[in-house]
Amino acid sequence: MRYTNKKPAIGKLLLSIILLVIAFIMLIPFVWMLSASLKYDKDVFTVPIQWIPQKPRWQxxxxxxxxxxxxxxxxxxxxxxxxxxxxxxxxxxxxxxxxSKLDFKYKSVLFMAYISTIAVPWQVYMVPQFMMMRSLGLNDTHLAIILLQAFSAFGVFMMRQFYQGIPDSLCEAARIDGMNEYRIYASIMLPLSKPALSTLVIFTFVSTWNDFLGPSIYLTTQSKKTIQIGLRMFIGQYSSDYGLIMAASVISLIPVLIVFMALQRYFVEGIAATGIKG
Amino acid sequence: MRNNKKSPERKRKTKRNLIAYSFIAPNFIGFAIFTLGPILFAFVLAFMSWDGNNPIHFVGLGNFMKLGEDSRFKVAFINTIIYCAVTVPLTLSAALVLAIVLNQKIIGRNFFRTISFFPYVASLVAVAAVWNMIFSPGAGIVNVALSHMGVAKENLPGWAADAKWAMITVILFSVWKSMGYYMVIYLAGLQGIPGELYESSGLDGANTWQKFRFITWPQLRPTTFFVVIILVINSFKVYDQVYMITQGGPGTSTLVMVYHIYQTAFVTSTNYGYASAISMVLFAMVLFVTLIQFKGEKNYENA
Structure with a gap:
């Protein structure tokens, strides 16, 4: 009994301390970014740190x-x-x-083709892929970036895993009612797969928005560059314009923040579901 | 006669196949051309010599022989292993602590989960820029804080600018950026542990540590296994973080495999065949880990 009284108090204190540390480590870089984005370059590194700039430089x-x-x-x-x-x-x-729901010739062979490529990292074939795109005249085009990102095996695999959880009897019943496969897909499967689709939206959105290596291999013309390589180029050129770099960084985070906030519930569920199934 | 009898059945089958292929085609055509093709090409290219302009020619194992003499490759290989060996346990323990703490009924739980996860989705260039300023050897807040704590000026770490500390800087950044992702996987694992296990152990007088040691940790074994596999594979593929924080330097202190591939193909040379041979080593590493995963998953299914 002595223990039961003492333990929760110590446990709670420990928990609070850990939470504070977590919040500190996770938030400090972002708070610092926001704060520096409103400073003159000369004030960015002053000690002690002014977390809220006295004269914010909105310019x-x-x-x-x-x-x-x-x-x-x-x-x-x-x-x-x-x-x-x-x-x-x-x-x-x-x-x-x-x-998931149809039976056809070469089904398992085709699916194996998808599965086996998931284990091959993009970095392994980025060089031949670039050579191929170049021979098609697609280097330095947005089309190349679209083509190399849009047809991932991961997306097919993830959606299939989700569809496996939807009972086949639902489709059978619809078939007996005379629906064709396209109608079944559009009016039964799609509405049911909102969580999986949302997860895929976030994964695709985040990885495309934040992609760095892909655009830096393909896009060379300034006017075609993406925010990541554009921002990186700016940092390389004006490495001491701290305030401006931080302002640009904050701007580059906003779209991801919005999408993340809107869909985060699905994201967590999605990682949990697909992550554990591998 | 036989053909005629079977033909309606066959027709139906053909139609069924065609409908299925029409579903697959939009994705599969793109996938076959832009993923499957290049993957097969990568295997061929590893045995070729090609700079993209002169005719391609077969060199057999020549590219792989060259790996043995390439000192940069050796350094990149070792650095990748070091990066992996430190990043994996650090990220794993950080993610586990986060998950256990954020699985408790606490005020603001969702807020804490969100902020822990946000670095994972945040733009890498942006957070790396902040990281570089915070860890700036001269005036960054980390070193300012360290010197306030009494670390002598000459003992302050040089972080990304110092060959001894550069790898650690990259690793700390990676851990910070990705632990939220693995936390989510662990959270799912924790929620799969039956509550009765804790209740009955509570009746038996188990303390928090014992509960962790004898219930949580063993119950999480499949999750931990999965997290380790994904972490190891991702560590082998590391590139972006290194590029943003240290550009592979100082010297070759943070040169990793993918960095070496990228440079061999696009920066210091256009030796595509040799770059593909290095890629094959990377592939072999990932394949090895994937095979362990398959084996492990079978074990957990049987258990």
């Missing part, structure tokens, strides 16, 4: 658009992300329906 957020074609970068990235996400969603849920 950082206006100047950055003139200093580099940030708007162009944002538009390019948005375009790529939107197209890749839509293509990925449509084609992989479509293919996954066949793999």
């Amino acid at each position: 950082n957020y206006t100047e950055i658009w003139e200093k580099i074609p940030l708007l162009q970068f944002v538009l390019n990235t948005s375009k790529l992300t939107l197209i890749v996400t839509v293509l990925q969603l449509l084609t992989s849920s479509f293919a996954a329906y066949a793999f």
Whole structure:
């Protein structure tokens, strides 16, 4: 009995301390970023740190658009992300329906082709893929980035796993009612797969928006660059414009933050479901 | 006669196949051309010599023989292993602690989960820029804090600028960036542990540590196994973090495999065949781990 009284108090204190440390480690970089984005360059590294700048320099957020074609970068990235996400969603849920609910010749061979490539990291074939794109005249085009991101085996695999959980009898009943397969996909499967689709949206959105190596191999013309390589180039050129760099960084985080906040419930569920199944 | 009798059945089958292929085709055509093709090409290219302009020609195992003499490859290989060996246990324990703490009924649980997860989705270039400033050897807050704690100026770590500390800087960044992701996987694992196990052990007088040691940890074994596999594979593929924090330097202190592949193909040379041979080593490493995973998963299914 002595223990039961003492333990929760110590446990709670320990828990609070751990929580504080977590919040500190996780948030400090972002708070620092926000704070520095409103400072003059000379004030960024002053000690003691001014977390809230006395004279916030809001101009950082206006100047950055003139200093580099940030708007162009944002538009390019948005375009790529939107197209890749839509293509990925449509084609992989479509293919996954066949793999999960239809019976056809070469089904297992085709599915094996998908599965076996999941184990091959993109870094292993990025060089031949680039050679192929170049021979098709697609280097330095947005189309190349779209084509290499939009048809992932991962999307098909993930959607199929989800469809496996939907009872076949649902489709059978619809078939008896005279629905064709396209109708079943559109009016039964799609509405049921909202959680899986949302997870796939976030995965695709985040990985396309944040992709660095892909665009840095393919895109060389300044006006075609994405936000990640554009921002990186800016950091390379003006490495001591701390305030501007941080302002640009904050801007680059906003779209991801919005999508993440809107869909985070699905994200956590999705990782849990697909993660554990592997 | 036989053909005629079977033909309606066959027709139906053909139609069924065609419908299925129409579902698969939009994805599969793109997948076959832009993923499957290049993967097969990578295996061929590893045995070729090609700079993209002159005719491609077969060199047999020549590229692989060259690996043995390439000192940069050796360094990259060892650095990748070191990166993996330190990142995996660090990330794993951080993620596990996060998951256990954020699985308790605490105020603001969702807020803490969200902020722990956010670095994983945050733009790498942006967070790496902050990281570089925070860990700036001269005036970054980390070193300022360390010197306040009494670390002498000459003993302050040089972080990304110091060959001794560069790898540690990259590793700390990676752990910070990705632990939220593995936390989510662990959270799912924790929620799969039956509550009765804790209740009955509570009646038996088990303390928190004993509960962790004899219930949580063994019950999480499949999750831990999965997390280790994914962590190891991701460590082998590391590139972005290294590029943002240290550019492989100082010297070759943070040169990793993918960095070496990228440089061989696109920066210091256009030796595509040799770059593919290095890729094959990377592939062999990942394949090895994947095979362990298959074996392990079978064991857990049987258990």
